[in-house]
Amino acid sequence: MGYLFVPEKDVYTFALESDDGSFLWIDETLVIDNWADHEAKESRGKIQLEKVWHSLNVSYYENYGDASIKLFWVMNGIKEIIPSENLCCRKEVALPKKRDLPMEIKLPDYFFSAIPTGN
């Protein structure tokens, strides 16, 4: 789980390729349902996003044989890795507390229930 920032208000297309199954959640919306046993297979989904930070959550499972998971967005028709400046918070980095977030970061309250309180 992390955060995603989009450069402008628009409808965005995401592509999730996984072996086996995966989900992509953005805020409280299931954007991509790729949840089934299969070899590496891409599914795409669209969502309208405001120019703010959004919670990003990829769920994944592996059942048999090879295993892989890749997330892309599609910008101007080109599938590309989401630039690191549009993503925040690796797992090992302490996540910000709600009160520490800049005003323009609006996240649903449920997101904060999963954030460690820290010191």
Ligand SMILES: [Ca+2]
């Ligand atoms: Ca597999």
